[in-house]
Amino acid sequence: MPHIPDQMSGMVLTGHGGLDCLEWREDLSVPQPEPGQVLIRVGAAAINNTDINTRTGWYSKSVRGDTAAAASEGYGGQTDADGAWSGALQFPRIQGADCCGVIVAVGGGVADSRIGERVLVRSMQVPKSAHAGLPLVTFGSEYDGGFAEYAVTYSEDALAVSSRLSDVELASFPCAYSTAEGMIQRCSLKAERVLITGASGGVGSAAIQLAKRRGAHVTAITSPEKAEELKGIGADETLGRNDALPEQSFDVVLDLVGGPKFPLLIDALKGGGRYAVAGAIAGPIVELDLRTLYLKDLSFFGCTKQDPRVFEDLVGYIERGEISPVVAKTFALKDMRKAQEAFLSKRYAGKIGLVVEEA
Known part of the structure; x- marks a missing residue:
């Protein structure tokens, strides 16, 4: 002992x-x-x-x-x-x-x-x-x-x-990667186009890797000086925090930022797209045009609670070397x-x- x-x-x-x-x-x-x-x-x-x-x-x-x-x-x-x-x-x-x-x-x-x-x-x-x-x-x-x-x-x-x-x-x-994996499982991300905000942070950088292991095409929002580092862990492309977002371009948005640019994230979703959120570092109070929500048939996912399998899956990814x-x-x-x-x-x-x- x-x-x-x-x-x-x-x-x-x-x-x-x-x-x-x-x-x-x-x-x-x-x-x-x-x-x-x-x-x-x-x-x-x-x-x-x-x-x-x-x-x-x-x-x-x-x-x-x-x-x-x-x-x-x-x-x-x-x-x-x-x-x-x-x-x-x-x-x-x-x-x-x-x-x-x-x-x-x-x-x-x-x-x-x-x-x-x-x-x-x-x-x-x-x-x-x-x-x-x-x-x-x-x-x-x-x-x-x-x-x-x-x-x-x-x-x-x-x-x-x-x-x-x-x-x-x-x-x-544990915390960052299970948060990211919880978001991904909740919105059932597949080999689709995904936009990740706050991508240089712990959860954001985890989401890049976890989305890539599912075959997604990842666009990461970050500062220019961190762009190459995020591409090195799997981002297919990056956008600056003040860059214009292409409208109707993404199947999924994984959002950790919220704040005043929230409406632009919603506009960036394709019809039938899914928005998942697990953070609001730019502010928790946002403006939503309900017409955009229902006319585009969007689905929203607030992500905090996690099914026990999320962490069990994560340990498996670690042991198999699928994430770093x-x-x-x-x-x-x-x-x-x-x-x-x-x-x-x-x-x-x-x-x-x-x-x-x-x-």
Whole structure:
């Protein structure tokens, strides 16, 4: 049996707000796995938009602007009542939707043979009895996640993975790639023409690869300086963020941006096209002409909850080498503030990884 200490280090979110709400602690109690759970020694994690949006409280209905507007400073307490996925968040909270590590202990009802397994944690989980009544549960939001040396999760949500990739490379997959795959499965993307917004981000770059593995022709919206990098991971062509969009040209739009250019995305769809959305970094409030929706026979898909098969499929893609990690930069977990600042700079394509160093 591996040695498990009583205390651990980790990054704690103390409340909704700015970067000063992230507090590095070295006296956190190591969690104990309850029946049906496993304890994971975390090797690496990664940063996602949802970590920052949860920190600031951007999910609150009171927020109408883009995700960058208060990403450094927060909203001054205005979002405390409903700032997380499922409403009010309990603090302190260890965030971290991405997690790669090794199972070091198990709770009741879990086979001891699981100890020693290298695993990825499912980010979007079916609510268990402890969270009954919540519409959804995300690892690192409704309960503590991967931004610490140890984390607990339910055995069914810790999937064994066999791969030569490093921990930080594997940790880049769970949240972003399952979000992208969830969008793709919901709208049944095939070998069609697809337009992807926010394509240089974690979910966008994942969507490029996942769409290509289904034979789609991918047009990615990005900044000119990132265009060649995105073509290198599979985009067939790119458009600048301010370029005109060709009308009636795409079977599917995978949107992570929203905001004022939303009507142009809808105009870019062919008749009978499908629009799938899982983010709104340019703003959640958009204008929709209902005549366009019904006269073009469009289908809209809001994508958050995921069928359990989405993550299971994703692990299979990883093990067969059908998708590749896109890790732009790596920081130590204790340098979380610097890592989030790098993420917010938008200079990088792909994910910002976090290495959890041995105590």
